[in-house]
Amino acid sequence: MNFLRQALAVASKDLRSEIRSKESINASVAFALVILLLFSFAFDPTSDQVREIAGGLLWLVFAFAGTLILNRSFARELVNDCLDALLASPVTGAQLFLGKAVANFVILTVVELLAMPVFSIFYNVHWTQSIGLLFLVMLLGTWGLTVIGTLFSAMTVNLRLRELMLPMLVYPMMIPALMGAIQLSSLLVAGEPVGADNQIWFRLLVAFDVIFSLLALALVETVLVG
Amino acid sequence: MSAVSIQKVWKYFGDYPALRDISFDVAPGSCLALLGRNGAGKTTLLRILAGLSRSSKGEITILGQDARAQTTRRAVSVLGHGIGVYEELSAFENLKLFARLYGLADPAAIAADWLQRTGLDRVRDGLVREFSRGMRQRLAVARAFLHNPSLLLLDEPFTALDDRAIKMLQDLLRAALKDGRTVIMSTHQLREALELATDVALINRGKLAFRGPRTQEMLEDPTWLYRHYGEA
Numbered sequence: 001m002n003f004l005r006q007a008l009a010v011a012s013k014d015l016r017s018e019i020r021s022k023e024s025i026n027a028s029v030a031f032a033l034v035i036l037l038l039f040s041f042a043f044d045p046t047s048d049q050v051r052e053i054a055g056g057l058l059w060l061v062f063a064f065a066g067t068l069i070l071n072r073s074f075a076r077e078l079v080n081d082c083l084d085a086l087l088a089s090p091v092t093g094a095q096l097f098l099g100k101a102v103a104n105f106v107i108l109t110v111v112e113l114l115a116m117p118v119f120s121i122f123y124n125v126h127w128t129q130s131i132g133l134l135f136l137v138m139l140l141g142t143w144g145l146t147v148i149g150t151l152f153s154a155m156t157v158n159l160r161l162r163e164l165m166l167p168m169l170v171y172p173m174m175i176p177a178l179m180g181a182i183q184l185s186s187l188l189v190a191g192e193p194v195g196a197d198n199q200i201w202f203r204l205l206v207a208f209d210v211i212f213s214l215l216a217l218a219l220v221e222t223v224l225v226g
Numbered sequence: 227m228s229a230v231s232i233q234k235v236w237k238y239f240g241d242y243p244a245l246r247d248i249s250f251d252v253a254p255g256s257c258l259a260l261l262g263r264n265g266a267g268k269t270t271l272l273r274i275l276a277g278l279s280r281s282s283k284g285e286i287t288i289l290g291q292d293a294r295a296q297t298t299r300r301a302v303s304v305l306g307h308g309i310g311v312y313e314e315l316s317a318f319e320n321l322k323l324f325a326r327l328y329g330l331a332d333p334a335a336i337a338a339d340w341l342q343r344t345g346l347d348r349v350r351d352g353l354v355r356e357f358s359r360g361m362r363q364r365l366a367v368a369r370a371f372l373h374n375p376s377l378l379l380l381d382e383p384f385t386a387l388d389d390r391a392i393k394m395l396q397d398l399l400r401a402a403l404k405d406g407r408t409v410i411m412s413t414h415q416l417r418e419a420l421e422l423a424t425d426v427a428l429i430n431r432g433k434l435a436f437r438g439p440r441t442q443e444m445l446e447d448p449t450w451l452y453r454h455y456g457e458a
Contacts (some may be wrong), residue, residue, distance in 0.1 A: 006326070006329070010327075020314040021314050080312070081306055084304065084306055085308075085369065088276050088278060088303075089327045089328060090300045090327065090329065091327050225277070
């Protein structure tokens with residue numbers, strides 16, 4: 001219980017700071033909307049092709065917008081050397097990581113929820129028919145992106161070129177989660193059922209989330225302190 | 227048992243040895259002034275003691291345990307170059323957050339108490355980004371003291387403090403020493419440090435040049451130590 005309480009204290013601190021500064025959410029929402037708008041000019045929104053690539057487009061937007069949030073996650077701790085104050089406190093690396101991952105997950109989910117109606121309008125896609133399953137895929141995929149991104153955010157926090165390094169390191173690692181989320185989202189947005197042959201993507205997403213969550217919790221202390 | 231035991235500690239940054247074979251103990255209840263020129267290795271040593279960095283070689287125990295042990299960190303406080311408080315939170319929220327992270331009972335009451343003790347109660351709900359440098363420093367002092375640490379690691383604690391804040395910090399440190407707590411303080415403000423110190427360590431280019439009790443002649447002439455044991 002104490003583990004979760006301290007992790008939640010870190011998460012609520014990050015969310016409170018973000019609500020006041022709005023620095024990550026403004027940038028990522030604006031970025032997501034601009035990308036959706038630009039792609040809507042590049043494709044014919046009424047074509048079947050759009051529905052086929054809808055999942056891919058959606059998750060690439062989420063992944064790009066997500067790195068703007070993830071870049072700030074540990075970087076905000078550099079102001080006033082707050083990271084040192086946190087690391088010197090009894091909070092473990094795992095608690096710090098979990099708190100930050102939860103805060104990033106909430107912020108990225110808000111960005112996704114704001115982007116979805118815009119996506120629906122620009123691309124003439126009615127994704128509400130499978131809203132429950134699509135929301136589950138969004139949650140699983142977002143947690144996968146968040147876990148990997150938060151760990152690499154900790155890894156790159158002291159690099160001068162962290163804004164460049166984080167996407168370079170994190171996108172290749174996200175590929176399995178993105179593949180699963182893209183396949184399932186494409187099906188659900190097109191209104192097709194998720195058959196038995198596509199269950200593998202659900203399993204892949206869940207396995208990715210579990211494995212990388214455990215790995216990140218185990219490794220983050222070494223990443224932060226050496 | 228020593229409050230702090232440092233045995234044959236080396237720290238390399240690449241090939242450069244920032245600390246070279248440092249060994250000394252700090253007795254419980256003592257106040258060690260850690261002195262040295264810029265780049266001597268004082269901050270590096272304090273960061274290792276605080277568990278923020280690992281030594282390349284050698285052994286360090288804090289209160290008989292590893293510096294990164296959770297129980298050690300509960301008993302240690304660090305006040306470094308950065309103030310370690312959040313710009314987007316209020317003074318009260320900052321202290322309440324750290325009280326929660328240290329697992330203290332009734333974090334709100336402790337935060338309110340330390341705001342009052344540091345004279346910040348009138349700006350309790352003001353965001354730190356709106357504070358002057360002196361007010362931020364006082365908040366940082368409150369953050370460092372709020373969990374009643376057994377060992378205080380202070381890196382340039384008097385920097386940016388005005389006269390009243392220096393007096394407040396000195397009073398808090400005297401009270402802490404009277405309670406039997408241990409203080410290790412790195413500073414360039416020799417007079418303030420030597421007034422409080424019971425012991426002195428001087429580091430020159432990563433090597434321990436002097437370690438001993440503070441003497442009357444150091445107090446009368448704060449540069450005495452540098453003239454006798456420092457670099458020319």
